[in-house]
Amino acid sequence: xxxxxxxxxxxxxxxxxxxxxxxxxxxxxxxxxxxxxxxxxxxxxxxxxxxxxxxxxxxxxxxxxxxxxxxxxxxxxxxxxxxxxxxxxxxxxxxxxxxxxxxxxxxxxxxxxxxxxxxxxxxxxxxxxxxxxxxxxxxxxxxxxxxxxxxxxxxxxxxxxxxxxxxxxxxxxxxxxxxxxxxxxxxxxxxxxxxxxxxxxxxxxxxxxxxxxxxxxxxxxxxxxxxxxxxxxxxxxxxxxxxxxxxxxxxxxxxxxxxxxxxxxxxxxxxxxxxxxxxxxxxxxxxxxxxxxxxxxxxxxxxxxxxxxxxxxxxxxxxxxxxxxxxxxxxxxxxxxxxxxxxxxxxxxxxxxxxxxxxxxxxxxxxxxxxxxxxxxxxxxxxxxxxxxxxxxxxxxxxxxxxxxxxxxxx
Amino acid sequence: xxxxxxxxxxxxxxxxxxxxxxxxxxxxxxxxxxxxxxxxxxxxxxxxxxxxxxxxxxxxxxxxxxxxxxxxxxxxxxxxxxxxxxxxxxxxxxxxxxxxxxxxxxxx
Numbered sequence: 001x002x003x004x005x006x007x008x009x010x011x012x013x014x015x016x017x018x019x020x021x022x023x024x025x026x027x028x029x030x031x032x033x034x035x036x037x038x039x040x041x042x043x044x045x046x047x048x049x050x051x052x053x054x055x056x057x058x059x060x061x062x063x064x065x066x067x068x069x070x071x072x073x074x075x076x077x078x079x080x081x082x083x084x085x086x087x088x089x090x091x092x093x094x095x096x097x098x099x100x101x102x103x104x105x106x107x108x109x110x111x112x113x114x115x116x117x118x119x120x121x122x123x124x125x126x127x128x129x130x131x132x133x134x135x136x137x138x139x140x141x142x143x144x145x146x147x148x149x150x151x152x153x154x155x156x157x158x159x160x161x162x163x164x165x166x167x168x169x170x171x172x173x174x175x176x177x178x179x180x181x182x183x184x185x186x187x188x189x190x191x192x193x194x195x196x197x198x199x200x201x202x203x204x205x206x207x208x209x210x211x212x213x214x215x216x217x218x219x220x221x222x223x224x225x226x227x228x229x230x231x232x233x234x235x236x237x238x239x240x241x242x243x244x245x246x247x248x249x250x251x252x253x254x255x256x257x258x259x260x261x262x263x264x265x266x267x268x269x270x271x272x273x274x275x276x277x278x279x280x281x282x283x284x285x286x287x288x289x290x291x292x293x294x295x296x297x298x299x300x301x302x303x304x305x306x307x308x309x310x311x312x313x314x315x316x317x318x319x320x321x322x323x324x325x326x327x328x329x330x331x332x333x334x335x336x337x338x339x340x341x342x343x344x345x346x347x348x349x350x351x352x353x354x355x356x357x358x359x360x361x362x363x364x365x366x367x368x369x370x371x372x373x374x375x376x377x378x379x380x381x382x383x384x385x386x387x388x389x390x391x392x393x394x395x396x397x398x399x400x401x402x403x404x405x406x407x408x409x410x411x
Numbered sequence: 412x413x414x415x416x417x418x419x420x421x422x423x424x425x426x427x428x429x430x431x432x433x434x435x436x437x438x439x440x441x442x443x444x445x446x447x448x449x450x451x452x453x454x455x456x457x458x459x460x461x462x463x464x465x466x467x468x469x470x471x472x473x474x475x476x477x478x479x480x481x482x483x484x485x486x487x488x489x490x491x492x493x494x495x496x497x498x499x500x501x502x503x504x505x506x507x508x509x510x511x512x513x514x515x516x517x518x519x
Contacts, residue, residue, distance in 0.1 A: 116494075178500075
């Protein structure tokens with residue numbers, strides 16, 4: 001008889017304990033492959049046994065013990081592996097002294113290993129979702145619309161490279177840490193953004209599975225590094241973006257831009273949490289970096305009950321601050337959108353026109369330009385710009401919105 | 412673990428004149444830290460000769476086996492605990508010799 005309680009317990013403990021179990025096995029056995037397989041086998045055993053035997057009093061400890069036993073069984077079966085295991089221990093014993101001011105946590109080490117810069121970005125994303133997120137290979141394959149075998153090979157190759165090249169399972173040294181930490185946040189933000197606005201043309205335009213998972217992983221990183229401003233900033237940015245999701249797609253599958261969203265549909269709980277995190281960063285007095293500034297911009301947007309109530313001068317000031325840190329054309333484009341509200345579309349259009357060389361292949365550049373031309377009463381120019389934007393867009397909901405706007409232009 | 416650090420050279424590379432001294436200093440540090448195994452530079456790819464004795468007769472051909480813009484200019488063999496330490500050394504090596512560096516571990 002399948003017991004719903006036991007199944008629920010397995011699901012819950014999988015969500016809360018998977019990363020911890022994989023990370024602790026990786027430390028003990030020095031091999032991601034062994035850790036992953038043993039953890040998966042332990043959960044499979046739990047699914048088999050808990051409905052009949054009952055849920056153990058400490059499910060996490062039961063799974064850790066079971067997984068350790070599975071790993072040792074496997075190592076005994078494969079003597080060759082044992083040599084590698086011993087070798088891995090030799091590597092770890094030469095670890096430099098522990099870092100100052102950094103919480104040593106197996107999961108944190110594992111995150112840094114999975115997001116190592118020697119791995120391709122797509123491998124970092126896949127490994128992070130598998131090893132830390134506990135998603136199965138078919139789940140990750142589905143999320144990125146590739147074959148299970150392709151995703152399986154991608155993860156196997158990444159694990160093989162970690163093993164063969166000696167990517168260490170430890171915290172980066174103090175001088176490497178800022179760059180490596182930024183790299184981890186980039187992986188999490190990429191996962192979130194693929195969920196926020198899928199770039200895959202035949203996928204659902206909003207991939208809740210990916211954005212939800214990215215938030216969960218960022219929460220974990222925030223728990224591990226509570227004093228880190230950029231981790232807090234990224235979590236706030238994700239929460240304030242996710243809060244608007246219920247208003248972002250119409251029943252007809254069209255993407256709704258910020259100015260047209262029904263703000264009563266925004267998730268007030270997520271907004272409250274995001275605002276709290278932004279306030280926490282402001283109170284710290286530390287100079288904000290990229291994600292914190294982006295979070296603050298989103299906090300201004302989500303504080304306005306209507307688009308007209310938006311404090312555009314505050315938003316422009318934040319974009320100015322962001323431009324000083326990151327003078328990229330995409331930041332300049334987003335700043336121009338805010339300038340259009342503050343100083344009018346003609347001022348914004350002058351800025352946008354200057355970005356043509358840098359952003360000619362970027363759909364949002366043409367979409368922004370088209371909207372500005374429409375507002376300036378230049379429908380013929382706007383039509384051409386919408387056509388450019390549609391040709392460069394892959395997200396179906398975005399194409400639907402752009403097409404409607406183009407077709408609504410006065411002749 | 413032992414790693415091969417290959418120096419990737421190309422025709423467009425412009426030497427500053429400081430490379431020799433910088434590489435010497437880097438090599439001294441490698442020895443002092445116990446990472447040094449071997450290192451040397453190579454002459455130009457035009458000096459290469461390819462030998463193929465997979466068939467009945469050995470075939471000896473002048474020139475590199477692949478004509479490419481980029482070529483192997485030299486290499487280090489180092490012995491370090493892990494890739495992170497190797498990456499740090501490669502960062503210094505690339506600056507010292509003013510060229511790109513490729514890292515590959517040796518088969519254990």
